[in-house]
Amino acid sequence: MASNSETIYIKAGRNTEVKKPDVTLGEVLEITCVNPSMEAKVRSLRLLKGINGRVAVSVLKVVSMIQEVYPNADVQSIGEPDFIVTYEEPGKGSRFMQSIKVVFVSVLSFFGAAFSIMAFNNDVDAPKLFDQIYTQIMGNKPDGFTILELTYSLGLAVGILIFFNHFGKKKLTVDPTPMEVEMRLYENDIQTTLIETYSRKERELHVDQTDSSCGHRK
Amino acid sequence: MWIRQILLAVIGSSAGAVAAGGLFAFIAELGVISDFADRTHTGDRIQWYETCVMLGGILGNLFWLYQIPLHGGVILLAAVGIFSGMFVGCWAMALAETLNLFPVFMRRFNLVNCLAGIILGIAAGKTLGCIWMLLQEAK
Secondary structure (H helix, E strand, O other), X not given: OOOOOOEEEEEEOOEEEEOOOOEEHHHHEXXXXXXXXXXXXXXXXXXXXXXXXXXXXXXXXXXXXXXHHOOOOEEEEOOOOEEEEEEOOHHXXXXXXXXXXXXXXXXXXXXXXXXXXXXXXXXXXXXXXXXXXXXXXXXXXXXXXXXXXXXXXXXXXXXXXXXXXXXXXXXXXXXXXXXXXXXXXXXXXXXXXHHHHHHXXXXXXXXXXXXXXOOOOO | OHHHHHHXXXXXXXXXXHHHHHHHHHHHHOOHXXXXXXXXXXXXXXXXXXXHHHHHHHXXXXXXXXXXXXXXXXXXXXXXXXXXXXXXXXXHHHHHHHOOHHHHHHHHOOOOOOHHHHHHHHHHHHHHHHHHHHHHHHO
16 A cells, blocks of 8 residues: 555544434545545545434544554644534424424514614603604604604615515525524534533543544434 | 604614514524524524514514404413513523623532532522412402
């Protein structure tokens, strides 16, 4: 194997979801090498066996695995130093349950937002404020609902549309919407927390450990 | 007179737009909705959830401001109650979380393994406090 001294580049994502409990390197890493047979061999190396839930893996573990097969190869990791592999049982997320959850969150968001805006209006005593603004500008007391309430409602709708940057599927600009940004930030936080929790509890899969069959579950 | 009407219209629409921006930034940045989406593993529907929040905001405001009667009976009332309650509950906790309340208290009192107890305590306290307050008001 002395001739196999090419450079192997590996790139790990922060969190990879797998469909099978047995995981090979090719399933969780991006791998490239000028020698196709080396690349194929590295791809087929088994990283984890029978995982259940989440496992945090140090990239050094991957490097040492590759070096066991190709001692002369130069392994370059250009991705994350630690990454998470998540396995979820396929039966767990059935389509039916999924749609129930979507409906639940939709209704929750709808009523929650409706309640929030009403609570806000109530809190700042908006009607009194409308009344005062109307009286000061028009010089007489408002008679029922005025243009102020109407434009407030319109302005509110416009403000919401501009803030969220889309309506339905139609985006106003190419930027991601605030909740997409928030979602990514949240996922990042979760991943960072998981990796740090695992390494603090020393349950991360390190170089000196051979398998994940126990002790790495969560 | 029409110039005053225009002035009112400008004030009204600006007030609405800015109030909406502020309130919904508060909802989005505290990450309540992304939390729901993550919990239920439906992150790919985040845009749809946003649409629901937007509709809730727009329609809720109209419903409240124009006092539109909506005779849905006790079922709708219960639905509004339970969902608003859940939302506000999550929101209040998200606010506490953002202000780093838990890490500070846990470090001060050296309570690293009591997170579950703290959360349960807060949930129970908030529920009881809420019930007590509402009962007082009903009197």
